[in-house]
Each structure stands twice: as structure tokens, then as C-alpha cells.
Amino acid sequence: MEYLKKTLRWFGPDFGVSLQDIRELGAEGVVTACHNIPVGEVWPIETIQAIKSEIASHGLKWAVVESVNIHKAIKFGLPERDKYIQNYIETLEHLAAQEIKIVCYNFMQLIDWTRTNLSYKLPNGAISLLYDPIAIAAFDLFILKRENAKEMYSEEVCNAAEVYFNGLETQELSLLKNSILAGMPGSKKAIPISLFKSTLEEVSGINKNELKDNLAYFLKAIIPEAEKLGIKMALHPDDPPFSVFGIPRIASTYEDLKFILNCVSSPSNGLTFCSGSLGATDSNDLLKIIEDFGPKIHFLHLRNVTREAGGQFYEAAHLDGSIPMGKIMRALIKEQQRRYLSGIGEVAIPVRPDHGHVLLDDKKRMDDFYPGYSLVGRGIGMAQLYGLEMGLREVLLTDGEV
Numbered sequence: 001m002e003y004l005k006k007t008l009r010w011f012g013p014d015f016g017v018s019l020q021d022i023r024e025l026g027a028e029g030v031v032t033a034c035h036n037i038p039v040g041e042v043w044p045i046e047t048i049q050a051i052k053s054e055i056a057s058h059g060l061k062w063a064v065v066e067s068v069n070i071h072k073a074i075k076f077g078l079p080e081r082d083k084y085i086q087n088y089i090e091t092l093e094h095l096a097a098q099e100i101k102i103v104c105y106n107f108m109q110l111i112d113w114t115r116t117n118l119s120y121k122l123p124n125g126a127i128s129l130l131y132d133p134i135a136i137a138a139f140d141l142f143i144l145k146r147e148n149a150k151e152m153y154s155e156e157v158c159n160a161a162e163v164y165f166n167g168l169e170t171q172e173l174s175l176l177k178n179s180i181l182a183g184m185p186g187s188k189k190a191i192p193i194s195l196f197k198s199t200l201e202e203v204s205g206i207n208k209n210e211l212k213d214n215l216a217y218f219l220k221a222i223i224p225e226a227e228k229l230g231i232k233m234a235l236h237p238d239d240p241p242f243s244v245f246g247i248p249r250i251a252s253t254y255e256d257l258k259f260i261l262n263c264v265s266s267p268s269n270g271l272t273f274c275s276g277s278l279g280a281t282d283s284n285d286l287l288k289i290i291e292d293f294g295p296k297i298h299f300l301h302l303r304n305v306t307r308e309a310g311g312q313f314y315e316a317a318h319l320d321g322s323i324p325m326g327k328i329m330r331a332l333i334k335e336q337q338r339r340y341l342s343g344i345g346e347v348a349i350p351v352r353p354d355h356g357h358v359l360l361d362d363k364k365r366m367d368d369f370y371p372g373y374s375l376v377g378r379g380i381g382m383a384q385l386y387g388l389e390m391g392l393r394e395v396l397l398t399d400g401e402v
Helices: 019-024 045-056 081-097 133-144 155-166 170-180 193-203 208-229 254-263 286-296 325-342 360-368 376-398
Strands: 005-009 029-032 061-066 102-105 117-121 127-131 232-235 269-274 297-302 304-307 313-316 350-353
Touching: 005 061, 005 376, 029 045, 029 350, 045 061, 045 081, 061 350, 081 208, 102 297, 117 170, 133 155, 133 170, 133 193, 208 232, 208 254, 208 269, 232 297, 254 269, 254 286, 269 286, 286 297, 286 325, 297 325, 325 376, 350 376, 360 376
Parallel strands: 005 029, 005 350, 029 061, 061 102, 102 232, 232 269, 269 297, 297 350
Antiparallel strands: 117 127, 127 313, 304 313
16 A cells, blocks of 8 residues: 655745755655746646646656635635636646646635744744734734724733733834734745735625635535546645634634535545644544545645643644644554545545754754745654654554554
């Protein structure tokens, strides 16, 4: 039975990691996108071909697209959404023509993910990413100064946020702003605070049911076309998996994922299983999600988080933290076995070590990397996950379970 397919995300030559680096780490595939194409526009087939050829020239394969981002007209249900849905379908057609058949995407309404500190120092000196709900409230109440923002937080949180904000030095205040406005993956440009605020106010007028309807509308248009093309769509869960700035989440829980998969019954309508995103709250049973939705998992992001009191969490080493990575890997191997025996589904599911600490020589070039995407930290993560997979396979084989 095949192993999981080792991949690494690549943002291009300007982000501190080369394709040669990825090959030397032992990855088989690359996860990337046409980052320079504005959201909503069709990806030209020539651009796709050029990136694919560059990857192939280093003995690698473009294994997964991450991400074909969704225009806000689709997310917010605006009148022009059908135009952008058609553009999305054309992009899928161009990808399929180049035999690139797995597309990771998300339906998050503001930015791809939210953290409040991108340089959180761990006790061992490594640098990680941190999420602090009090810092979020402080940003909202005293930096954005949104009208009615105070109504979204409890009195206790408002008081704690005020104390937190008043205690920030100038450099710490800048760090908080830059962390939240870090921008989209593949870009070094921070989101202008005016754009962030206007988008937040716009989406604040849309309730959860409307957002779910907008996602269902998108899926009902996209999935039949993806199935014709042989493309597997893999929705990434919300990160973090709970409301941020008062915006409802629609891809954060077991029931959310069930709703998404039930919108369109198709092998092309699937999930990216992200252990770190789903595992940032202890209310999600990650093993049940794998067990019940396993056949629809087309892509894997494996990382760990340490959950702390009050909803705070930081990204831990891949085999440490609050998430039982050994049990998760065992469940994934079992899902591979089911696919192998049934002959249905990709056994070598693409997996990438999601995020990684900044440590050792990478500290000398932190500004080169997109946050969370250092070289050494992810390389260690990939080695740990591969070792865990190999060890568990040996144990399960000895015990007659695979």
C-alpha cells in the first residue's frame, strides 16, 4: 500500500524557499498557485504551464493547487457573482488541461487565517504563531474603532482588551496591526486597514444562513463542472474555527462539514483535512471527522496547536501540542487501507506539514518567508510526520491491522 504523498507549499522564488530546497527535503510534490493573478480573474493556461514546467524542471510534480481564491462577490452573494463563478470554472478547465486535479480553496470571508502574533517566542527559542482573542478584541475596539463593535464582546473581554491595549508599547502595537493585516498567502503586502475595515463592515451585515446559502450556490455551480473535469475540490476549514470579529463561521464544525458535503453529492465535493485549524478548539472530534468523512478527504494539512485558557492557542511542534497526532495518523492509514481494498479513491493522499517554526539559520532571514512557511521548521515537520507514518505502519502490519 502506498504512503501518503509528501508535498510542500511553495510561494515562488521571492519567499525564501526554492524548488531545489523542496526537492532536497525529500518532497514528491509541490503545492502552489498562480499568486500574481488577481482574485476572480481567469488563470491563463500559459501561466499554469510555465509554473508546472518550472516545478517539473526540478524533478517535482505540481500536486495540489492552493488556492484558487474565491471572489467576494461569490462569498457575499453580490449580483455579479455568476460572472466570477464562470471565471472560476474556466480556471478549473485550464488546470485540468494540464492534469492538475486537486484544488484546495476556502470560503473565509475576511482573510485566509487570523493570528495576533507572528513572532511568538517559545520557551526553547523557536518562533511560532499565536492567536489571542483579547488581542483581537483590542484591535477591533481601539484600532479599528468599529461602530457597535463593543456589542460583540462580553464586558469581561472588553475590560481585558482595554487593559491589554493600554499596556502596548509602540512596537508591540505595530506588531499587532501587522500580524492581523498580514495579507493573503503569496503576497508580502499587508491589507490596508481601510480595506479590512470596509470588508468587515460589509460582511457584518450578512448572517450565517445567508453565508451558507452563498457557499451552497457556489458548490452547486462548480462541483458538476469539476466532476466532468476529474477535479477534486477540497474545501479548507475556517481558521480559527470560531467567530472572529463577530463574523459567523460556516466551515468550522462537524455539522458544517456535513452540510458542505451534502450540498452536492459528488466525489469532487471534498475536504482539506487541516488538523491545526479544526483542532484549535477542543469541541471538534478530529478522529470522528476522519472516520465519517474520510472518503471525501482529498488533501491533508497536518500541524499541531497548544490550546490554552480563554481561547488562546499557539502553533506547537508537529508531534507536540493538544492534538493527538499519532491517533490522527493511524486513522488516516486506516482510511488509506479502506481505499486500497475498495479500489475507490487516491491511496497516496497528498499531505503537507502545515506551517513550521522559525529556528536555527532561518532566524537570519525571517523577512524572506511568508509567516508560518519557514524552510527548516517545515522540513523537520515533514520528517517527523513521515517517521510517525512509517512507525505506525510497521506496528499495524505486525498486529495484522493493515
